[in-house]
Amino acid sequence: MTAPPVGQISPSPGEDPAKRRRERWAIGIVAFLVAFLTIFEAHLAAVGGAVAFSSNIVIFALINLNVIFVVLLIFLVTRNVFKILLDRRRNLLGAKLRSRLVLIFICFSLIPTMLLFIAATSITTTSIKSWIGGRVGQALTGALEIAQDRLEAEARALSPVAESAAAGLTAIVDASSFPRVLESARSLAPAGTALLFFEKDAEVARDGEVSPAVREEVLKRIKAMKGDGAGKETLIGDEFAAAWRRTPGGVIVVAVRSLPPAEAARIREIARAYDEYHQVRLLDDPIRASYVGILILITLLIVFAASWMGIYLARQITVPVQLLAEGTEEVARGNLDVSLDYRSRDEFGTLVASFNRMTADLKAMKGNLEETNASLTQTYDELRRRTQFIETILHSISTGVIVIDRHGRIAMINKVAERLLRIPTDGALGRMYRDVLREEHYEAIRDLYREAGETAKGQVERQVELVVGEKRIAFRVSLTALHDDAGEYMGLVAAFDDLSQAMRLQRVLAWREVARRIAHDIRNPLTPIQLSTERMSRKYAAAHAEDPAFAECTQAILSEVNTLKNLVDEFTRFARMPVPRRVEGDLREEIRTVVDTYRTSHPGIRWEYRQEGPPRVWFDPFQIRRAVTNLLDNAAAALGERGSVAVTCTHDETARKARIEVADDGPGIPSGDRDRLFEPYFSRREGGTGLGLAIVSAIANDHGGTVRMRDNTPRGSVFEMEFPTGPPLERNIGSTAPGIDDGRTGS
Amino acid sequence: MPQGVEVRVLITIFTLSLMTLLPGSSLARPPAPEIAEVSGTIRGGEARVHFTLRNAFTPEMVEALKSGIEITFKTTVEVERVYRNWFNRTMGAVEYTRSVRYDALSRVYRLHRDDGDELLPDVLAALDRMTRFEVVVPVTGGVEKGKRYRARVYARLDKVGLTEPLRSIFFFSSLWDVETDWARGDLKTP
Numbered sequence: 042m043t044a045p046p047v048g049q050i051s052p053s054p055g056e057d058p059a060k061r062r063r064e065r066w067a068i069g070i071v072a073f074l075v076a077f078l079t080i081f082e083a084h085l086a087a088v089g090g091a092v093a094f095s096s097n098i099v100i101f102a103l104i105n106l107n108v109i110f111v112v113l114l115i116f117l118v119t120r121n122v123f124k125i126l127l128d129r130r131r132n133l134l135g136a137k138l139r140s141r142l143v144l145i146f147i148c149f150s151l152i153p154t155m156l157l158f159i160a161a162t163s164i165t166t167t168s169i170k171s172w173i174g175g176r177v178g179q180a181l182t183g184a185l186e187i188a189q190d191r192l193e194a195e196a197r198a199l200s201p202v203a204e205s206a207a208a209g210l211t212a213i214v215d216a217s218s219f220p221r222v223l224e225s226a227r228s229l230a231p232a233g234t235a236l237l238f239f240e241k242d243a244e245v246a247r248d249g250e251v252s253p254a255v256r257e258e259v260l261k262r263i264k265a266m267k268g269d270g271a272g273k274e275t276l277i278g279d280e281f282a283a284a285w286r287r288t289p290g291g292v293i294v295v296a297v298r299s300l301p302p303a304e305a306a307r308i309r310e311i312a313r314a315y316d317e318y319h320q321v322r323l324l325d326d327p328i329r330a331s332y333v334g335i336l337i338l339i340t341l342l343i344v345f346a347a348s349w350m351g352i353y354l355a356r357q358i359t360v361p362v363q364l365l366a367e368g369t370e371e372v373a374r375g376n377l378d379v380s381l382d383y384r385s386r387d388e389f390g391t392l393v394a395s396f397n398r399m400t401a402d403l404k405a406m407k408g409n410l411e412e413t414n415a416s417l418t419q420t421y422d423e424l425r426r427r428t429q430f431i432e433t434i435l436h437s438i439s440t441g442v443i444v445i446d447r448h449g450r451i452a453m454i455n456k457v458a459e460r461l462l463r464i465p466t467d468g469a470l471g472r473m474y475r476d477v478l479r480e481e482h483y484e485a486i487r488d489l490y491r492e493a494g495e496t497a498k499g500q501v502e503r504q505v506e507l508v509v510g511e512k513r514i515a516f517r518v519s520l521t522a523l524h525d526d527a528g529e530y531m532g533l534v535a536a537f538d539d540l541s542q543a544m545r546l547q548r549v550l551a552w553r554e555v556a557r558r559i560a561h562d563i564r565n566p567l568t569p570i571q572l573s574t575e576r577m578s579r580k581y582a583a584a585h586a587e588d589p590a591f592a593e594c595t596q597a598i599l600s601e602v603n604t605l606k607n608l609v610d611e612f613t614r615f616a617r618m619p620v621p622r623r624v625e626g627d628l629r630e631e632i633r634t635v636v637d638t639y640r641t642s643h644p645g646i647r648w649e650y651r652q653e654g655p656p657r658v659w660f661d662p663f664q665i666r667r668a669v670t671n672l673l674d675n676a677a678a679a680l681g682e683r684g685s686v687a688v689t690c691t692h693d694e695t696a697r698k699a700r701i702e703v704a705d706d707g708p709g710i711p712s713g714d715r716d717r718l719f720e721p722y723f724s725r726r727e728g729g730t731g732l733g734l735a736i737v738s739a740i741a742n743d744h745g746g747t748v749r750m751r752d753n754t755p756r757g758s759v760f761e762m763e764f765p766t767g768p769p770l771e772r773n774i775g776s777t778a779p780g781i782d783d784g785r786t787g788s
Numbered sequence: 789m790p791q792g793v794e795v796r797v798l799i800t801i802f803t804l805s806l807m808t809l810l811p812g813s814s815l816a817r818p819p820a821p822e823i824a825e826v827s828g829t830i831r832g833g834e835a836r837v838h839f840t841l842r843n844a845f846t847p848e849m850v851e852a853l854k855s856g857i858e859i860t861f862k863t864t865v866e867v868e869r870v871y872r873n874w875f876n877r878t879m880g881a882v883e884y885t886r887s888v889r890y891d892a893l894s895r896v897y898r899l900h901r902d903d904g905d906e907l908l909p910d911v912l913a914a915l916d917r918m919t920r921f922e923v924v925v926p927v928t929g930g931v932e933k934g935k936r937y938r939a940r941v942y943a944r945l946d947k948v949g950l951t952e953p954l955r956s957i958f959f960f961s962s963l964w965d966v967e968t969d970w971a972r973g974d975l976k977t978p
Contacts, residue, residue: 185892192893265896265907279893312893316856319892323848323855 064117068349071114111342118345121352135363139355146351151344158340165332173322185315188308195282195298196275202230202296203274207286210238210294223248230296237295239263251297255281259295279312280305361389368396377404441537445474447530461516461537463509482507486535489520493533499524504540512716515540545720549735552721556612564609567602574598615721615732621661621743623769628658628665628699632690635669645682654692658699658766660744665701668740668748671733672703672760678726679707679758692766698746699766706757710750718750737762821966823941826973830937835867835880835927835975837939841919844943844966853890853897854911860887861966862946865923867975870936879937880927885946888914937975943968 125143128136209222226236227248235249239260247256255278262276263285276283276297283297300308321328364381371379377400383393432455435442441458445451451474458464464477475483485505493501499522506513517538523531578595585591629652640648669688676686689702710718710725717723719738724731734748737760741748746764753759821843828837844861845853853859866881887900890911897914899906908914931937945966 189893189895261905261907262894262896265909277894308893312891315892319855320852320857323852323857 065353068114068117071110071117072346072349074110111338114349115341115345118349118352122348125352125355134366135359138362139352139359142355142358143348143351146354147344147348150347150351154340154343154347158336161336162333165336166329169321169325169329169332173318173325178318178322181311181315181318184311188311189277192277192282192300192308193275195300196277196284198231199234199282199284199296199298200274202226202234202236203284203286203294205229206236206296207288207292207294210292211288211290219246226296231298234296234298237297239293239295240291245292251281251299255297255299259283259285259297263293263295279309357385357387357389361385361393364393365396368400372400372403377407439538441539443474443535443537444532445535446532449473449475451477452532458537461509461514461539462507479508485518486520489518489535490522490533493520493522515544541716548720549739552735553615556615556721560609560612563605564613567605567609571599571602574602611732615736615739619664621664621740623659623661623744625657625659625768626662628660628766629654629690631660631662631666632669632688632701635666635673636688639673639677639686643677643682646677646680647685649685649687650690651687652690654690654694654699658692659768660699660764660766661740664740664743668737668762669701669703671737672701672762675733675760676703676705676707680705681707684757697765697767698763701762702759704753704757704759706753706755709752709756709758715750719748821943821968823943823968823971826939826941826971828939828973828975829978830867830927830931830975831978832931833926833928835925835937835939837865837867837921837923837925837941837973837975839865839921839923839939839941839971839973841921841943841968844919844945844968845915846964849964849966850911850915853888853914856890856892858887858889859918860885860946861918861943863921863923863941863943865925866940867925867927868938868940869929870938870974876938877929879929880925882923882925884921884923886918886921887946888918890914931977933977935977937977938972939975940970940972942970 122143125136125140129140203226206222206226209225210219213219213222223236227234230236233249235247235251237244237251237256237259238246242260242264244256244260258278259276259281262278274285276285276295280302281297281299283295285293285295287293299305361381361383364383368379368381379400380397381393384390385393432453435453435455436457438455439457441461442453442455443451443458444453450471451469454464454469459469462478462482469477474486478486485507489501489503489505492503493499500520502517502519504515505518506515508514517540519536519538521534521536523533525531574595578592578599582592582595633650633652636648636650639646673686673688680686684706687702687704689700689704691700691702692698693700714723714725719734720731721735722731723735724733738748741762741764744764746762748760748762751759751761821841824840824842826837826839828835830836841861841863845859849859863884863886864881865884866878868876868878870876885902888908889898889900890896891898895909897908897911899908899914899917906917908917925939945964
């Protein structure tokens with residue numbers, strides 16, 4: 042048996058279709074053989090001449106074969122019925138419908154067949170009884186007796202002839218007188234009468250024509266009556282009548298007359314009917330039993346044939362329905378590879394073929410949809426990649442960008458714009474920009490949009506000061522109206538650059554220049570002043586020994602000159618920050634060394650240090666150590682020898698950046714001071730030069746990184762310094778630019 | 789229900805149904821027929837065997853005979869040389885058929901034998917002729933005086949002649965089934 046292809050549903054899973062076809066063929070062939078053998082045996086019985094079961098082996102074998110076939114037919118049909126009942130009990134799909142149809146077919150065949158059987162049995166019985174019990178027998182007996190009387194009369198009419206011939210033959214003296222005897226007898230005989238003379242069971246003379254069969258029959262009959270037939274001297278047969286006499290000499294004289302053929306046939310027919318009637322009367326019960334048996338056999342055959350037909354028709358209906366149900370179930374489960382194995386030229390075949398075509402079309406459509414979906418997914422992925430790329434660009438640039446569509450909804454906004462304009466990060470996309478932006482900002486954009494509309498390129502760039510939070514921040518706003526190829530308005534793009542950072546950088550650079558000039562202009566006169574003061578002190582100290590003011594003044598001058606020299610040195614260092622010389626080293630150990638130094642020098646403060654990331658990165662050890670020193674120095678100054686400082690050194694493997702955090706639980710930094718925190722000469726400490734955080738910012742900047750400040754929780758402040766850790770050659774050129782995050786970020 | 793049990797139940801139902809439904813012998817069986825009085829002589833190239841068929845005609849068969857039904861018996865007669873310590877040797881065998889039918893018109897019984905026909909005036913004569921047999925069996929081999937020879941006889945009802953309609957009706961059933969056992973009788977040698 043060949044296994045069906047995957048996805049192919051065949052009738053009755055588990056049942057071989059070839060086996061079912063073989064069974065169907067077997068039933069058909071058996072039914073045909075039963076019918077054929079029945080007809081053939083009936084024909085044999087008609088021509089056989091006798092019922093001879095014991096001797097006629099062929100007929101006996103055929104009948105047994107027929108019975109076997111009948112049994113086989115009944116077995117096959119009953120097996121199918123039994124199987125249907127089992128299927129119904131197993132709740133197989135379609136079994137209930139099939140059993141119902143079979144039951145209907147059987148009922149439709151059984152009821153009329155049984156009625157017909159009862160009627161036929163009754164009619165047969167009644168007919169036989171009426172035939173054998175009525176006047177048919179009397180009529181037939183009467184007919185036979187009439188025929189016999191007719192023949193007897195004929196025979197008696199011949200008796201004088203035989204008597205005359207016998208008497209003449211007895212009185213005859215020589216052979217020459219025999220013709221006279223015959224003539225005398227013939228004168229008494231009716232026409233067609235023949236005279237036969239037998240002696241010693243042999244015919245010795247004959248006068249007249251008579252068939253040999255009649256002559257032989259007459260002789261046998263006379264011989265049969267030798268013993269006790271002396272008194273009866275007439276003979277009748279179905280084709281003759283005769284009278285005979287025995288002479289004293291032992292010669293038997295027979296006068297016989299053959300009947301006309303038509304009359305003889307009628308008499309034979311009467312005799313045959315008489316025999317048949319008596320046979321029927323004798324075999325009344327067996328005949329009726331035989332009829333009933335035959336009727337039962339025929340009824341059974343009809344019932345089982347109808348049952349099989351019912352099964353067959355039910356299968357014709359239920360199999361495709363069952364297949365369709367199973368196929369639909371498979372399709373509902375999403376299996377479009379399903380194919381129904383059913384071929385027929387009827388409507389069910391068309392339906393199944395349509396179903397197969399439908400599933401094939403669905404499969405093709407699904408394939409197309411999947412291809413389209415794959416293409417759309419690919420396109421979508423490409424679009425998303427591009428969008429992500431654009432968003433990445435937008436998020437990586439320091440410019441805030443807002444894209445507004447033609448309906449005034451925000452189509453795109455980057456984090457910088459949200460941060461710069463303090464826009465809520467959630468829910469901005471898709472909303473009207475006038476609902477998202479502050480009214481002042483909205484009006485500014487509206488003004489710029491109107492202004493852009495008046496330009497030829499639809500683009501305008503202006504420096505605008507906007508209030509963000511509690512501060513006024515200078516922005517360079519670039520607004521561009523977007524149009525498609527057809528010139529239709531598509532929206533606008535607004536770009537915001539925070540100019541405060543640039544301005545701050547300009548201030549830093551200016552301060553560096555100032556510091557350089559101050560250092561140059563102040564350092565030069567300080568040495569002559571110091572030398573002159575020292576000379577004056579040496580030369581005139583003795584002269585003014587009694588005047589303490591002289592010594593105090595010269596000493597004050599020298600002290601202030603030293604102070605100025607230190608100040609100039611700081612200025613010089615700030616103004617001449619060397620280019621960092623980054624080498625590969627252990628950043629964590631460098632920071633640990635600084636922290637340990639402060640742990641020793643400031644025992645009142647609890648110093649914590651946590652480190653993560655690879656041990657070796659690229660940095661300038663001297664500058665980083667200095668930056669960390671400045672941060673720890675500020676923290677220690679803010680705590681006043683009491684509190685805790687947590688230093689964390691981490692590394693972002695993805696971004697390849699090192700982050701150094703210094704968190705203290707001191708009083709923190711007021712928000713008003715944060716903007717100028719990293720500017721030179723801004724100090725909140727008495728005696729501070731205001732260059733510590735500026736130098737930290739400069740170092741971070743020179744390393745391509747940033748430094749920012751935020752509030753610590755629950756109190757204090759956190760300074761974060763972040764810079765790339767790659768080798769110098771990989772350093773991004775752009776990283777030399779200040780990393781500006783917000784107003785609290787120094788560079 | 790397992791498949792094997794299902795098949796067995798099905799076969800059982802079929803068997804019982806068939807035993808109930810199939811037509812069996814619709815008439816009662818007659819008393820056991822037998823061959824009796826087997827005797828005879830053997831000489832030269834033939835054996836003359838006499839025997840009687842008993843209980844061959846039941847009352848129903850006699851009535852059937854009177855009703856014009858032709859009844860035929862076929863007998864088989866074998867002659868064998870009997871050896872005491874060896875297998876018997878069949879010397880000859882013959883099948884002999886005899887039938888009888890009543891002619892209602894002529895009021896005679898017509899007896900048909902392989903060796904000739906005979907008309908009998910009444911049923912008793914007909915039954916007598918139908919049950920008493922004298923069969924000549926040609927034998928091969930010499931007959932030795934003083935040796936033992938034996939005849940084996942077997943008879944059975946061969947045909948029941950019915951009229952045409954009844955012949956078809958009783959095609960699927962047997963009216964009577966008459967068959968004897970083999971009977972044996974010694975033959976006299978000259």
